[in-house]
Amino acid sequence: xxxxxxxxxxxxxxRSTAALGDxxxxxxxxxxxxxxxxxxxxxxxxxxxxxxxEITSMLFAAGVPGGPAVTAHLEGRDxxxxxxxxxxxxxxxxxxxxxxxxxxLRLPESLKSEIxxxxxxxxxxxxxxxxxxxxxxxxxxxxxxxxxxxxPPWASARRITGWVNx
Numbered sequence: 253x254x255x256x257x258x259x260x261x262x263x264x265x266x267r268s269t270a271a272l273g274d275x276x277x278x279x280x281x282x283x284x285x286x287x288x289x290x291x292x293x294x295x296x297x298x299x300x301x302x303x304x305x306e307i308t309s310m311l312f313a314a315g316v317p318g319g320p321a322v323t324a325h326l327e328g329r330d331x332x333x334x335x336x337x338x339x340x341x342x343x344x345x346x347x348x349x350x351x352x353x354x355x356x357l358r359l360p361e362s363l364k365s366e367i368x369x370x371x372x373x374x375x376x377x378x379x380x381x382x383x384x385x386x387x388x389x390x391x392x393x394x395x396x397x398x399x400x401x402x403x404p405p406w407a408s409a410r411r412i413t414g415w416v417n418x
Contacts, residue, residue, distance in 0.1 A: 253300075253331045259292045293329075300324045300331055315370045 263285035270281025304322040311320050321336045359367070371381035 253333070254329075255293050255296055255331060256329065258296055259289050262292050263289065297324065297326060297331060300333075304333065315374060 266285045
């Protein structure tokens with residue numbers, strides 16, 4: 253996605269507004285518009301990253317198989333989007349796998365009900381649904397699950413890395 257046209261729109265709006273003023277005001281506005289291109293580009297990237305985090309959280313909450321995560325990153329002067337899907341285990345592997353371990357899990361009734369509904373919606377047993385959820389969570393284990401957990405940890409839009417050149 254090319255950001256140049258959006259950055260130019262903001263700079264042009266600033267220049268157009270300054271055209272109402274005197275010559276000195278126009279010079280200052282032109283200088284500000286030129287200086288603001290990098291911060292505008294960064295703000296756009298931050299907004300797009302926040303949008304991808306929200307989309308990822310919605311996909312995760314909807315129980316989309318594979319726990320896809322949508323990311324945005326700078327590539328040169330452009331933003332590139334990527335959809336990352338966790339390696340899914342084939343359905344057959346979940347069904348054929350010998351039950352080798354048992355755990356007791358105490359859940360609030362409301363959560364148990366939500367899990368049952370999600371499993372029914374996906375057309376699988378509650379056990380299979382829980383195995384998938386655990387595998388999806390472990391596929392992203394390097395990201396931490398510290399409380400309070402408001403969504404998948406890989407969906408955070410609070411961290412931006414890279415370089416921005418005016």
